Amino acid sequence: MNVFLQSLLSGVLVGGVYALIGVGLTIIFGVMRIINFAHGDLVMLGMYLAYFFFVALGIDPFLSILLVFPVMFLFGALLQKTIINRVLNALPQNQILLTIGIGLIISNTMMLLFTSDYRILTTPYSSSSVDVGGISVSWPLAGSFLITAAVTAALFWFLTKTDTGQAIRATAQDRDAAQLMGINVRRMSVIATGLGAGLAAVAGALISPTYYIFPQVGQPFTLKAFVIVVLGGMGSVMGATAGGIIIGATESLSAVYISSGTKDLVVYVLFLLILLFKPSGLFGKSRM
């Protein structure tokens, strides 16, 4: 039972960070209806940023999110303004091909600049854990979960209590109606992409103490993010949050009870099952 609880708990904790990645993706989709296949690479950029802040400036990764977020927000906003905005009316297949291309550019530029050597970020508390009722909880995971919770709460506040946040939600719900109501939907697209990128990067920074950092690490995160978002319902922030935790738990339990080599397999099979039987996800309502 202990093993079960142990793996469930660490799965949920990791799932919190996954949720952050998924939320970023779902916001981008919600506002622009574009499937961002470069999302995992944005996570990777967050990991590298956290690494360099740590190595060069000694800033703890958990603190560095204060720097990582604004930097990547700007990056995402720039990406939207210069490139993604041009394909808002193209065929969805072409849009996704473009984001695949962008992802390839990002990850391969990083490989060119930093080689595919694994980098490891070790903080003084990287391997410490705390004992809670017989279950060992890793400090970095617990810390990142708490921060994720805080960030998610801040995001909810932003989306429900601020004008800009509500404008974003309005754009996601009905772009034309929002435009008619005087909302600058182009600006919303830029902000949404910045937000999505920022959240993805923050997630990357949070997991940087627990993952090997290398340029290709983004790709599995992209696919995982999609599973999360489809599970939760495309465009639903709450859904992505729930989805992230579910996927984290599923992954962790699969690694323990089946084998660590097949945990990715389980996630992708789950993805296909969802696409087949409940494509609108837990909370979404889009018809495919």
Add this chain to the structure above:
Amino acid sequence: MAPVLEIRHVSKFFGGLSANSDVSFDMQPGMIMGLIGPNGAGKTTLFNCITGYYPPSKGEVIFKGRKLSGLTPDKVCKLGMARTWQKVRPLAKLTVLENVMVGALARTGSLKVARESAHEQLAVVKMDHKAGFLAGGLPIGERKKLEVARVLATRPELLLLDEVMGGLNPAESEEIIQLILDIKKRGLTQMVIEHDMKAIMRISDRIVVLNSGEKLAEGLPQEIVNNPEVVTAYLGEAHV
């Protein structure tokens, strides 16, 4: 004579919204049924239910004595029922001829036969001279005619026309009216959704009026026009 189409208590719900509510009527072979009603009355929804685009939530559609429940649109077409779309749907990157050929291929595997059949139908709508033009570049009037030619090529017995006169000028509308009457002469049964009341009055043998998803009235054109409930539903829009 056995009715060619029987609509039995068809209802269609989208979540909480009832787009069609307990609609029932029959159609006899060879007739033209006008289907009218204010915007949002559920006319196109009914077409979609009848042709299998989605199944009705309740009720039955019976075509030539056969229940259509659960049949997909392609099977419905093969059985002899074809429909046009409210928003025209040309196969843009194909030529006019190729568009109609796609329709004709529902009845033959031979491209040669399909090509001949396509030319025939294009002649009926008087567009054979445009056979080589790309469908995507046509003006709206010709797109509508193309769509009619295309569905005629599938050799339907029952033809459902959804606002085929929408967006056309009077001359173009007159062409379509003549076309519809022509098609009737060839023995096809037709159901026509239209907002142009004059046209509906001219071509329909009977009229069904939908309002807010329900069948408001059914009868001969003169009965419908003098029905006070129908007039109220259309208040401000009637131009008879």
Add this chain to the structure above:
Amino acid sequence: MLRNLLRRETRRGSVFPPLAAAAAALLALALFPAVVENPYALHLMILFFLSVIMGEAWNLIGGYGGQYSVGHAAYFGVGAYTVIILLQAFKIPPWWGVWPALLLAVLVALVIGGITFRLRGPYFVLASIAVAEVMRLAALNWKDLTNGAEGILVSDIPPLVLGGHLITNWVSSKVPFYYYGLGLVVLVVLVTLWVQNSKLGYYLQAIREDQDAANSLGIPLTFYKNVALAISAFFTAWAGAFYALYVGFIDPQTVVGLDISVQIVLIAIIGGIGTILGPVVGAAVLVALSEALRANLITDLLVKAGLVSETSRIGLFLKDNLSHAHMLIYGVLVALVILFMPDGILGALRAWVRRRARAAAPQGR
């Protein structure tokens, strides 16, 4: 006549000029190895043929059918692994082993199609990627069958002996692979031509243009999509088998990886999807670009043009690294094509020809 070659060849009429050109090209290609003995040149042509086959095969379901599968590596991998496993583990010569490989690929395609074809647009793309990843992970983890990440080295393809005569031992010359490749290209092009002028071709294009309208015209969607995918998978798998034999080594990342899937799509879209000539153009561009990268030709060009000094930090950096920048260049190409040339090079050419024609005849059309 240029116009005829460039169009989306969905019409009949004036088949003759392109036919004559094609015959001439075929003759030239057939005589090429007799004239050119340089093995590197043969190698490039073989790569070119391989790319053309992959592109034309994808075109059937992607270009004509409008279903952008970014998971065709699944079929490429099935072809490669099946042929090699049959060869290495069961000593079955590849000319027999290829047939079960192709059959298996078609079966896999039908299963995948059954799963994914009810999804539209981007969801179909995602599902196709997920399926290919599942296959890659299967290849990676099923070590007993595939040797996992270590891959399989091809040792000793048996010599091809017909009627007592040794045709080739596959090792001393690239020429047999050249003709194998050329033969496959001809086959794929003929099949594509046949599809184009068949009910299948018309129906596929209808599905691509407007799925719902096509459905309402009597077209059973999943059936025709599956037929197209089956043919596409057939030839993609054959390309995989060919690759495995030619290169002599396979592993999950190389033959079932996302890179292959992206490359295949790229070949088709760079040239112009939905045309026969498109993948040929795309293949030519990609192979040329790959080799130019690999052989440091691009860096040399930049140096010669005086843009970069050979000994500067940038120069040295480029020299060391650009040859590995395959996927980076592919990414840039995808982005450029989507942004500026969504109809591919042929599409851009067609538009240019049309604009010149209109400029030359300003009155009316």
